[in-house]
Structures are given as structure tokens and as C-alpha cells.
Amino acid sequence: MIKTTWRATVVSFLLSVTLFPAEIKAQSVKPIVAPPNIIFILTDDLGYGDIGVFFQNQRKQNGNKAFPFQLSPNLDQMAASGAKFTHQYSNAPVCAPSRASFITGMNQGNAKVRDNQFDKQIEENHTIATMLKAAGYSTAAIGKWGLQGETKEEPNWPAHPSKRGFDQFFGYMRHADGHEHYPYEGLYRGEKQVWDNYTDVAAGLSKCYTTDLWTAYAKKWIVSHQRGEEAKNPFFMFLAYDAPHAVLELPTQAYPKGGGLKGGLQWKGKKGEMINTASGEIDTYVHPDYAWATYDDDQNAATPELAWPDTYKRYATANRRIDDAVGDLSQLLKDLNIADNTLIIFTSDNGPSIESYLPKGFAANSPEFFGSFGPFDGIKRDVWEGGLRMPTLASWPARIPGAKTISSASMLSDWMATFADAANIPAPARTDGVSLLPSLTGKGKQEQGQVYVEYTEGGRTPDFKSFEESRRGRKREQMQMIRIGDLVGVRYQIRSASDDFEIYNVVSDPKERRNLAIEPAYRQVQEKMKAKVLQNRRVDAEAPRPYDSTAVPAGVLLSKVMQPGLSWKFFKGNFPWVVSEKGRKFFKQGHATDLKSVPAFASKGMVLYEGYLKILKEGSYTFSLQTKGKAYVRLHEAELLDADFGYLPGKEIFTTVRLKAGYHPVKIYVSGEQGGPDKIMLKYKEAASDWSLLSNKNIYYVNKLL
Structure with a gap:
């Protein structure tokens, strides 16, 4: 039924382009001749501070051996030739609601997947994929999904990606499967299922490290698309890595040399040898930049440096593997002569995590080691900046000038409207986001979007020495964040709609040290934030809030x-x-x-x-x-x-x-x-x-x- 609807929609839309080209086009920027291919790369629990151009390069340049650093040369190059967003937020500080908001273009005030609703069915409505299909795009989702609905309906889940606009799905369907990075061996968490649309193909994936697996499949799919009948259509790929979250397993070997069409990762398609790194020993390869790395653990130059704990060698290697994959994919686009008109977005679903399901004897993963939360406080499950600020990069050689920094506030839910604008198709009225194309291209006026988050979690902010004392070990429970201009309002342990926000200027005070809420001059801002958070949302019985029964304030008019x-x-x-x-x-x-x-x-x-x-x-x-x-x-x-x-x-x-x-x-x-x-x-x-x-x-x- 859905496919019939999409087919009719495509025909209707194509007719509309012929009849009313001036009215159909997005008006914010001048359209180019052909809509771009779009690749949206989403990592799992990668922090703002984990990428060189956002934070790690500062640690390296500082030269202080007490502060270890990671390297991300390909992502740094992507920033140099494209744009980086220094104020883009995830829609939630945990994966399922964040990903659902991206796919539907709905913020957490209106979304149907909220809080820790892992594996909940994403609603049957407009998605990025259904929208782009109506514009003639071929669509693929590769990697982690986790929004399929009741698992007992396997493999005909109510919200299988094919029922939400994707022509092809290859990856982990269930949220928890993404905690394991070897689906066949199940080194730490047991065997997992990998679905090729409706067929479980995990039995043939021996020694397939998932970052390699998803990358090799993505390359194969792009090549097939470009060499097949669908080459006349642009494509949209949602490439969702399950790293660096959870197990922190290592690859089998070094990343294959070269990249693109003939080098790098390759799909071989043979059972037990599905990709060209499915050989050797699983969970063994540490990147040489980190294998013998040392640091000044006690900040005393007179004492010997210590080797990095194995946990952090693993974490850095997992992130470097993603960086290598981005370089590999970028080279493929060049080899296929489609790089100039391909829009690539790289980002993460939420802040860095302390969750590392490792065997006994391994040190717990702490985002403090690399400063993965960047210049902020907060991690995954926090609505402080460190839990929500995302390391977002964009590349589109035909439209985005190099070395561009975008400092206006935005959210992952803005990408649906942005892709609609780029594809020259109108966004659905349901979409909460705004197009970021004016910011990316420098053409047209950038509309101000909404930055709003609500979330509940029973834990506490970690007791990190680098965090402000007032939020070390702080109880979370019901939380909210809203940004108005440069000001962010944050509430933890909300009991009622009358609770005050802490207010911070996150441009001049990114670590949120000075609470402006105690100053009389910000009383009006306080009341505005309390009103806006009620006006921005609808009540969801499956995600109850202590302010659900509070009447929505009226607007102020002359x-x-x-x-x-x-x-x-x-x-x-x-x-x-x-x-x-x-x-x-x-x-x-x-x-x-x-x-x-x-x-x-x-x-x-x-x-x-x-x-x-x-x-x-x-x-x-x-x-x-x-x-x-x-x-x-x-x-x-x-x-x-x-x-x-x-x-x-x-x-x-x-x-x-x-x-x-x-x-x-x-x-x-x-x-x-x-x-x-x-x-x-x-x-x-x-x-x-x-x-x-x-x-x-x-x-x-x-x-x-x-």
C-alpha cells in the first residue's frame, strides 16, 4: 500500500514540477541543475570533543602530555573543504529519540519516540526517505536502525525501514544488537542478526567488524546504483555506524590501503569472506598511532609516562576506523565523478558515553581521558552542552565553500527541511525544522529554528573532576533544555512547570559556569523560557512529564x-x-x-x-x-x-x-x-x-x- 502511495506521489510531484516550476522550488537558495546525492553519516556516542577540528587538535597543539589526543585526518580534511557546525544539537541525549527526530524532522516536543523508548515503532508518517523518494531519489539505510517496533513480529516489523521509505536496508534491526561489533562471533554480547531487507544474513558474516561491514556495503550499493538503471536518479543514504558505542571491539587488521573504487574496503560477497577484512584475528588490531602511545598520568614530568590503558587504545582505534571509512567513501565519490554534487553530512546521535561492555580487567571507559565532551560539561543522557552538542560536518563541493564555520544554533531535526530544500521539493508542514541551506551555501536568509530537548533518566551526571562542582554526580530525572538566541535554559529533577531554569550564555560561557538566572535582569527571560517549553510541545501519554497538566500560556499581542x-x-x-x-x-x-x-x-x-x-x-x-x-x-x-x-x-x-x-x-x-x-x-x-x-x-x- 505504501509503495503504491509513493508511486502516485512521485507521478503527481513530477507533473507539478512541469506545471508550476516557480512555485514548487524551495525559495531560500537558487536551485542547481540537478538535486544532489545525499549521504548522512551518523555515529553512535561520538562526542563533540572526539574530532580533531572540534577539540582534539587543540589538545595536540597544547603539547601537554597529561592530555592524550586522537587524530581524525579525513574528517579534518572534510571540515577544511566544507563546513563545520559548532552549535548543532542532537534532539535528545540518547540514541532512539535522537534518531527518530532526525528521520521525521520532529523535535522532542512533538515526536512520537521519546526518552528511552528503544525499538519503539517510528510512526507511519512522512520521513526523510519517503520525502526524498517523492523527489525521485533512490534510498538506502545501512547500519543501526532500532526503530522497528515489536520484535515479536520479526521479520515483518511494523516499522521496518522499507515501510518508512527506504528501498534497501542492510544492518542491525534491534537497538541492542548495535552493542556488538562482530555480529557472527558475538565476542562479548552474543551473536546478532544482520538483515538484508527481510533476510537474516549474519551466518555468512564471520570476522566482519561492523564499521568495515557497513562501509563496504555502502560502497557496493553506491557503485551498483551508479552503474544500474537507477543512475539517472539521485540517491539518499542513511549510513548509521554502531561505533564507537559499547563493546569497543577492535578490527581484524589495518584499514586496506588506497580507497574508493579499487582500494580501501571492498565487498567480496562470499560466505565467511564477505568483505576484504574478514580474515586474520578478530578484536586484535590497534592503530599504530595509539598502540605505543604514552601519557603523563600524574602530571609530573619527573616520573615516567604510562602507556595508554587498553580501553582508550580501543576507543581511539574505533574512531580512527570511522575516519578512515569517511576518507574511503569520499574517494569513491571522486572515482565515480559524483563528488561535486554529493552532499555529505557527518555527525553523532548524542554525547560521549561511559558505557563500555568490556571483559573484566579492562578499565572503564571515561570520556575524561580524551575530553570527549569537548569544552563542555555533560555526557550521554545529560542535557548539558556535552550531552547534546554534536560534531557536525558538511561537504558539498559544488555549493559549500571550504573552511566554513557555522555558529548559528540548529538541530538534527533541521536536516529534513534542509534535504527538501536541496532536492527542490517542499518539506511537509509537519516538519519542525528549518532549512540550513542558506547557512551552508551563503545564499538566502537563514531562518531561525527551534532548539528544544526534553528527556528523563534515572541516573546522575558523572563525578568528573573536570566538570563544574555543582553538577558532579547530579541527579537527572526529568530534564529540559531550550535555547533562545545565545541563552540556554536547563532544568534537572523537574517537579513542576514553575521550576526555574538555570540560564547560561553558551557562546561566551560554553562550560555553563555563570548561572544568569540569579540575576534580576534575566527574570523576563526566565518567564519566557517557562512559557516557550509549554508552547513548543504536545503531551505524550507514553512519555509523561510533571508539567503535562499545566495549561499552555497564551501569546502576547498588542x-x-x-x-x-x-x-x-x-x-x-x-x-x-x-x-x-x-x-x-x-x-x-x-x-x-x-x-x-x-x-x-x-x-x-x-x-x-x-x-x-x-x-x-x-x-x-x-x-x-x-x-x-x-x-x-x-x-x-x-x-x-x-x-x-x-x-x-x-x-x-x-x-x-x-x-x-x-x-x-x-x-x-x-x-x-x-x-x-x-x-x-x-x-x-x-x-x-x-x-x-x-x-x-x-x-x-x-x-x-x-
């Missing part, structure tokens, strides 16, 4: 510029879904007394209604939506009602939200050439009261001419 009714904008185009207005130019605009009174248009497109719903008293309000087409509704920045992907025309859907008295901003996206009673009906009521339709009796718009 009454003299408010007029009864709604403003509307018409966006022309034969869109494949209800589209976001971000970065788009409208065709016509006006205002209306209600959803019935927008004039009909000869062209197909989308109408966006905007207004401020006047709530007379605080209470719980139920909203109802019914449409013959497709629609999407936001209240503040939260999803209110979704009648787009999979919606059955004419079905009435409901939701309830608690609101404070005042004016609440509403956006109503309606597909089709016009609004009207035959298209959409949106109504609401409080408790046992009667239903009310949105009209000039209860909704107002801002008249910018007054």
Missing part, C-alpha cells in the same frame, strides 16, 4: 493591531502533501471571516490560515478536524491535529489540550485550491460546552498595516 478573522496565504503548486510555508513565496494573500470565505483559485495549491484563538477562561479544550482533502494544524509550535499522511478523507479526528485564557496562535494548512465548508471543518469546545467553529467571533489576525 490589541490595536488585531482584527477579527483569519489571515490567509495561497501557495500555488500541485504539492504531494500538506507543505510547510517556510522558505516559500505565496501567490496571493488576504483575510477572511472564517474558513469558509476564502475565494476559489483556478490553480491547485495550499491555503495557510493564521490567527489567534481567543480563549476566555483557563480549561481543557477539545479540538475536532474534518476535511475532504488533507490538512495540518499547529497551536503555537506544537502539533495539534494531523490530517495529512494516511488520513482518510472525511474522518473526524480529535485532540484535547489545556489552555490558559488569552490569545493562542493557530496555523491551519489546507491542501487544494480553496478553503470552504466542503474542504475543512475545524471546531473546538471547553468541557461540556457546545462546539464552536473558528470565525471572527473567536479568532483574530494581526493587521500589519495598523
Whole structure:
């Protein structure tokens, strides 16, 4: 059913490109002739500080032997020829919700996978893959998934990657399988399953170290794509490494010399010899840069230096292996003459971890050894900067100038809108993110996105000496982080919506030392943050929060510029879904007394209604939506009602939200050439009261001419 839907969507979209090219294109930057290939490389628990250009090179240049360092020459080269993001955040400080937010473009205020919901089914809705398929892309997911749903339904999981837009999946389906880096031998955690779409092929993967395995398969898939009938289409690859997280196993041997089409890792396709490093001894190879490395453990130059503990040789080797893989893939793109128009993103899912499932006798993995959290405090499962700030790099030779640093704040969930912009296709209205193409290319105006995180965890921030004393061993429990401009608000052990945020300027104070919340000048910022975190999210019963029952604050408006009714904008185009207005130019605009009174248009497109719903008293309000087409509704920045992907025309859907008295901003996206009673009906009521339709009796718009 999904494949049929995608096929119809592709046909519809291709027709729309022919009919309305000026309206279909993303408006933020000038499109190039052909959409780029896209490779999104996601590592597991790699810290901001683990990469040379972000932090390790500083340790090396410092020359202090008390501070060991890692090397990442290929990633450093990627930064030199492309861009690095110094203020990009993961959507959550742990993998499942972070990855789900990336794939759906939804932040944790609206996402369906939150907290520690490993292996939870990612919702059947728009994903990066379904979106790019509609633009004609071939799609592949390789490596770790962990968002498939109930494992008892193996291999027909409800959210198998093929059911979420990917033509090909090769990798670990279950979250926990990613803790083991030899799927056949199961050196420390037991044998695992590797799925080639719906077939478990682990039995033929003897001595296959997963970083090598995923890289070799990725190269094979790209070569096959470029040499097959699909070569006329661009491709999107989600390459999700399960390293350096967990077991810290070592490869079998040195990375094969060369790289690209004829060198580096190669897929051999023979059982027991699937890749060209599936030989020799498993878990034995330490990179020579680290094998005999020493450090000044007691910071006393008069005493002998000690060899690095084996744990850190392993950690550094695992990271260097990923670096080698990036160089190998980059060379392949050059060999195939597709490097210039291939957009590569490299990043991580969350901050560095203390989780290292090693045998007895090995030292525990501590991110302090390399300073893997960079110039910040916090690790995986923290909403301090060290748990959320990601080492993100971008390369696109045709569009991104070299050695570019992007310091504006963004999130992993922004990549869906960015890829839509790059692929010249509109992003779904459901997407929370904004396109980062203006920042990457230097063309167009960069729209400010949202940076918001919520998460709960029963543990504590580690007792690291390098952390601020106030957060060593600090209980986590319910946590929140929001960024507004240069200011970040953080709450731990939240008990109610009235709890104060700690407030830090993370540009001038990245280690979050000076809590600005105690200063009277920041009282207004405090109240703004408390309001925004309620306005940015919807309640999720499967991820309960202590502020779920708190009424959402109203927006602040000047009454003299408010007029009864709604403003509307018409966006022309034969869109494949209800589209976001971000970065788009409208065709016509006006205002209306209600959803019935927008004039009909000869062209197909989308109408966006905007207004401020006047709530007379605080209470719980139920909203109802019914449409013959497709629609999407936001209240503040939260999803209110979704009648787009999979919606059955004419079905009435409901939701309830608690609101404070005042004016609440509403956006109503309606597909089709016009609004009207035959298209959409949106109504609401409080408790046992009667239903009310949105009209000039209860909704107002801002008249910018007054």
C-alpha cells in the first residue's frame, strides 16, 4: 500500500514540477541543475570533543602530555573543504529519540519516540526517505536502525525501514544488537542478526567488524546504483555506524590501503569472506598511532609516562576506523565523478558515553581521558552542552565553500527541511525544522529554528573532576533544555512547570559556569523560557512529564493591531502533501471571516490560515478536524491535529489540550485550491460546552498595516 502511495506521489510531484516550476522550488537558495546525492553519516556516542577540528587538535597543539589526543585526518580534511557546525544539537541525549527526530524532522516536543523508548515503532508518517523518494531519489539505510517496533513480529516489523521509505536496508534491526561489533562471533554480547531487507544474513558474516561491514556495503550499493538503471536518479543514504558505542571491539587488521573504487574496503560477497577484512584475528588490531602511545598520568614530568590503558587504545582505534571509512567513501565519490554534487553530512546521535561492555580487567571507559565532551560539561543522557552538542560536518563541493564555520544554533531535526530544500521539493508542514541551506551555501536568509530537548533518566551526571562542582554526580530525572538566541535554559529533577531554569550564555560561557538566572535582569527571560517549553510541545501519554497538566500560556499581542478573522496565504503548486510555508513565496494573500470565505483559485495549491484563538477562561479544550482533502494544524509550535499522511478523507479526528485564557496562535494548512465548508471543518469546545467553529467571533489576525 505504501509503495503504491509513493508511486502516485512521485507521478503527481513530477507533473507539478512541469506545471508550476516557480512555485514548487524551495525559495531560500537558487536551485542547481540537478538535486544532489545525499549521504548522512551518523555515529553512535561520538562526542563533540572526539574530532580533531572540534577539540582534539587543540589538545595536540597544547603539547601537554597529561592530555592524550586522537587524530581524525579525513574528517579534518572534510571540515577544511566544507563546513563545520559548532552549535548543532542532537534532539535528545540518547540514541532512539535522537534518531527518530532526525528521520521525521520532529523535535522532542512533538515526536512520537521519546526518552528511552528503544525499538519503539517510528510512526507511519512522512520521513526523510519517503520525502526524498517523492523527489525521485533512490534510498538506502545501512547500519543501526532500532526503530522497528515489536520484535515479536520479526521479520515483518511494523516499522521496518522499507515501510518508512527506504528501498534497501542492510544492518542491525534491534537497538541492542548495535552493542556488538562482530555480529557472527558475538565476542562479548552474543551473536546478532544482520538483515538484508527481510533476510537474516549474519551466518555468512564471520570476522566482519561492523564499521568495515557497513562501509563496504555502502560502497557496493553506491557503485551498483551508479552503474544500474537507477543512475539517472539521485540517491539518499542513511549510513548509521554502531561505533564507537559499547563493546569497543577492535578490527581484524589495518584499514586496506588506497580507497574508493579499487582500494580501501571492498565487498567480496562470499560466505565467511564477505568483505576484504574478514580474515586474520578478530578484536586484535590497534592503530599504530595509539598502540605505543604514552601519557603523563600524574602530571609530573619527573616520573615516567604510562602507556595508554587498553580501553582508550580501543576507543581511539574505533574512531580512527570511522575516519578512515569517511576518507574511503569520499574517494569513491571522486572515482565515480559524483563528488561535486554529493552532499555529505557527518555527525553523532548524542554525547560521549561511559558505557563500555568490556571483559573484566579492562578499565572503564571515561570520556575524561580524551575530553570527549569537548569544552563542555555533560555526557550521554545529560542535557548539558556535552550531552547534546554534536560534531557536525558538511561537504558539498559544488555549493559549500571550504573552511566554513557555522555558529548559528540548529538541530538534527533541521536536516529534513534542509534535504527538501536541496532536492527542490517542499518539506511537509509537519516538519519542525528549518532549512540550513542558506547557512551552508551563503545564499538566502537563514531562518531561525527551534532548539528544544526534553528527556528523563534515572541516573546522575558523572563525578568528573573536570566538570563544574555543582553538577558532579547530579541527579537527572526529568530534564529540559531550550535555547533562545545565545541563552540556554536547563532544568534537572523537574517537579513542576514553575521550576526555574538555570540560564547560561553558551557562546561566551560554553562550560555553563555563570548561572544568569540569579540575576534580576534575566527574570523576563526566565518567564519566557517557562512559557516557550509549554508552547513548543504536545503531551505524550507514553512519555509523561510533571508539567503535562499545566495549561499552555497564551501569546502576547498588542490589541490595536488585531482584527477579527483569519489571515490567509495561497501557495500555488500541485504539492504531494500538506507543505510547510517556510522558505516559500505565496501567490496571493488576504483575510477572511472564517474558513469558509476564502475565494476559489483556478490553480491547485495550499491555503495557510493564521490567527489567534481567543480563549476566555483557563480549561481543557477539545479540538475536532474534518476535511475532504488533507490538512495540518499547529497551536503555537506544537502539533495539534494531523490530517495529512494516511488520513482518510472525511474522518473526524480529535485532540484535547489545556489552555490558559488569552490569545493562542493557530496555523491551519489546507491542501487544494480553496478553503470552504466542503474542504475543512475545524471546531473546538471547553468541557461540556457546545462546539464552536473558528470565525471572527473567536479568532483574530494581526493587521500589519495598523
